[in-house]
Amino acid sequence: MNLNKIFKNSLLIILACFALSACAKKVSTGQLQGDVYTGTDTVEYLASGVPDRVFFATNESVLTTKSRETLRKQAAWLRKNSKINIVVEGHADERGTREYNLALGERRANAAKDYLMTYGISADRISVISYGKERPVDSGSNPLSWSKNRRSVTVKAN
Amino acid sequence: MFLRYLIIFVFLLPINSFALIEVDITRGNLNPLPIAVSPLFSDKETKSNLKKTNEKEDIGSEISFVIENNLKKSGLFNPLNKDSFLQKPDIAHLKPRFEDWALIKAQALITGKVTLIDDKLRVEFRLWDVLAAKEMMALAFTTVPSNWRRVGHIITDKIYERLTGEKGYFDTRIIYVSEEGPKTKRIKKLAIMDQDGFNTKYLTLGNELVLTPRFNPTNQMVTYLSYFRNLPRVYLLDIETGIQEVVGDFPGMTFAPRFSPDGKKIIMSFAKDGNSDIYTMDLENRIVERITNHPSIDTSPSYSPDGKYICFNSDRSGYQQIYIMKSDGSNVKRISFGKGLYGTPVWSPRGDLIAFTKLHKGKFYIGVMRTNGKGERLLTENFYQEAPSWSPNGRVLIFYRETKTDEKGEGFSAKLWSIDLTGYNERLVDTETDASDPSWSSLLSN
Numbered sequence: 381m382n383l384n385k386i387f388k389n390s391l392l393i394i395l396a397c398f399a400l401s402a403c404a405k406k407v408s409t410g411q412l413q414g415d416v417y418t419g420t421d422t423v424e425y426l427a428s429g430v431p432d433r434v435f436f437a438t439n440e441s442v443l444t445t446k447s448r449e450t451l452r453k454q455a456a457w458l459r460k461n462s463k464i465n466i467v468v469e470g471h472a473d474e475r476g477t478r479e480y481n482l483a484l485g486e487r488r489a490n491a492a493k494d495y496l497m498t499y500g501i502s503a504d505r506i507s508v509i510s511y512g513k514e515r516p517v518d519s520g521s522n523p524l525s526w527s528k529n530r531r532s533v534t535v536k537a538n
Numbered sequence: 539m540f541l542r543y544l545i546i547f548v549f550l551l552p553i554n555s556f557a558l559i560e561v562d563i564t565r566g567n568l569n570p571l572p573i574a575v576s577p578l579f580s581d582k583e584t585k586s587n588l589k590k591t592n593e594k595e596d597i598g599s600e601i602s603f604v605i606e607n608n609l610k611k612s613g614l615f616n617p618l619n620k621d622s623f624l625q626k627p628d629i630a631h632l633k634p635r636f637e638d639w640a641l642i643k644a645q646a647l648i649t650g651k652v653t654l655i656d657d658k659l660r661v662e663f664r665l666w667d668v669l670a671a672k673e674m675m676a677l678a679f680t681t682v683p684s685n686w687r688r689v690g691h692i693i694t695d696k697i698y699e700r701l702t703g704e705k706g707y708f709d710t711r712i713i714y715v716s717e718e719g720p721k722t723k724r725i726k727k728l729a730i731m732d733q734d735g736f737n738t739k740y741l742t743l744g745n746e747l748v749l750t751p752r753f754n755p756t757n758q759m760v761t762y763l764s765y766f767r768n769l770p771r772v773y774l775l776d777i778e779t780g781i782q783e784v785v786g787d788f789p790g791m792t793f794a795p796r797f798s799p800d801g802k803k804i805i806m807s808f809a810k811d812g813n814s815d816i817y818t819m820d821l822e823n824r825i826v827e828r829i830t831n832h833p834s835i836d837t838s839p840s841y842s843p844d845g846k847y848i849c850f851n852s853d854r855s856g857y858q859q860i861y862i863m864k865s866d867g868s869n870v871k872r873i874s875f876g877k878g879l880y881g882t883p884v885w886s887p888r889g890d891l892i893a894f895t896k897l898h899k900g901k902f903y904i905g906v907m908r909t910n911g912k913g914e915r916l917l918t919e920n921f922y923q924e925a926p927s928w929s930p931n932g933r934v935l936i937f938y939r940e941t942k943t944d945e946k947g948e949g950f951s952a953k954l955w956s957i958d959l960t961g962y963n964e965r966l967v968d969t970e971t972d973a974s975d976p977s978w979s980s981l982l983s984n
Contacts (some may be wrong), residue, residue: 475922476858476881477838478749478750478925479750479794479807479882480838480858482770482793482794482809483793486812486814487813487814491812509768510770515723516722518722519947520943521943525947
């Protein structure tokens with residue numbers, strides 16, 4: 381009797397856990413560290429295992445540890461594929477004035493460019509363009525969406 | 539195009555100078571002046587002739603609607619319902635029976651007459667002080683019939699000026715960016731329209747991204763940012779001829795352009811190696827001058843109306859703030875010290891105020907401060923709004939507002955709004971499409 385009750389209760393608890401974890405999973409599509417996006421939802425790939433973009437904190441153009449890791453992978457791939465030139469696009473989220481965001485996007489793109497250069501990629505192979513907040517990848521108006529939009533994206537130019 | 543708009547002043551009747559009505563525009567006006575706009579009268583012959591010119595038959599009535607709509611939107615006037623008018627338009631125009639107008643509580647009355655003479659439209663109007671039983675003003679204009687909306691705007695300017703003591707802002711246009719499509723793939727075109735949302739024309743096709751158009755002082759040229767061939771550069775567009783050219787020969791992105799008050803220079807930002815500084819280019823001799831030289835972002839420059847100073851946006855303190863400097867780049871001084879971030883400073887045409895966008899605790903504000911940074915006043919708060927532009931008389935600001943999207947990321951829109959300097963009379967500005975980055979022209983006439 382008692383055992384049965386315990387069994388029933390624990391079953392309920394287990395079910396509740398399942399429900400919760402399912403819920404939790406649904407809410408957090410993608411992860412944030414501070415306010416920098418660290419998930420892979422929106423990330424596309426330059427080549428196998430080489431993500432095309434890195435993410436920034438609000439109003440920042442500092443490269444995070446994860447960003448530098450991604451850019452080192454890009455640099456390694458670019459060294460192997462020396463005929464490929466790239467454009468680094470800089471983007472901002474919608475929570476800033478248009479003109480300032482254009483400048484901020486340019487600053488972010490250059491932060492990525494500079495890092496690629498320190499890993500041996502010639503400046504001749506890299507051009508930059510800022511889109512400010514004009515080309516978001518996520519149309520949401522929430523911190524997670526904004527974190528996905530604060531990015532620089534490395535695109536093949538040829 | 540502008541020649542077509544030329545209007546000839548035919549006669550100017552002497553104006554009595556002992557008018558009693560005055561409208562105070564320095565405070566939020568909670569008691570707008572009751573005003574009766576009688577339809578402008580036209581006789582049968584004029585009506586049938588106008589019909590032949592492909593214009594509206596009763597242009598007089600249409601003009602009175604333009605005037606009424608302008609006056610109402612100014613927030614300073616309360617145009618009375620025409621159904622309550624007791625006197626016929628033609629008789630009222632000759633000599634109003636003031637008791638009839640006083641009875642419906644009108645304090646001011648506008649009457650007028652429209653005739654067609656040799657295919658030219660002649661519009662006359664009178665402004666009357668009902669309580670004093672006096673004529674305050676009488677004017678006539680001759681123009682081509684297709685110009686009738688503009689006549690309505692010019693008449694509104696005259697009435698506004700007579701009753702408030704300040705120049706109006708109705709015979710003006712707005713240049714802006716028309717927006718369509720999903721938020722992640724917006725299509726943007728330059729568009730121009732009359733201040734009241736009519737006569738919209740699109741100046742670009744939407745093939746490339748365009749941003750931040752601004753008029754020159756004579757309203758014939760526009761400077762803006764275009765991503766033509768994926769090279770974001772400042773362009774100059776002649777509205778009449780449609781001819782466009784890149785401004786200067788910069789090896790990187792140029793953006794945030796505006797004209798100097800004399801129209802001879804364009805001031806803008808140039809971004810190089812991650813750093814944006816402010817430059818000017820003289821449009822006659824093409825000489826480029828560097829105005830700021832600082833490793834921070836310097837952008838959104840705007841001249842004082844006398845051309846001696848520049849206000850701009852910089853993050854040299856760590857975050858976006860507003861600074862002013864002399865027009866040669868010397869004497870840089872930060873003027874914004876309130877809580878939050880400040881952007882998009884624009885010097886008022888009167889010279890005494892700077893309008894700005896402020897971001898504080900996740901909300902965006904449009905506000906004004908004096909040129910020394912004192913006396914900050916926030917006029918409106920919203921989820922997202924920015925980029926104020928002044929009416930030519932410095933009494934109204936137009937800006938754009940974007941909506942928050944829902945959980946699915948849908949429901950995005952961008953619209954133009956206007957608000958009085960007093961913080962009252964906030965209004966949605968009619969546009970055919972979604973719209974952003976508005977810039978207000980100066981007065982087209984006088």
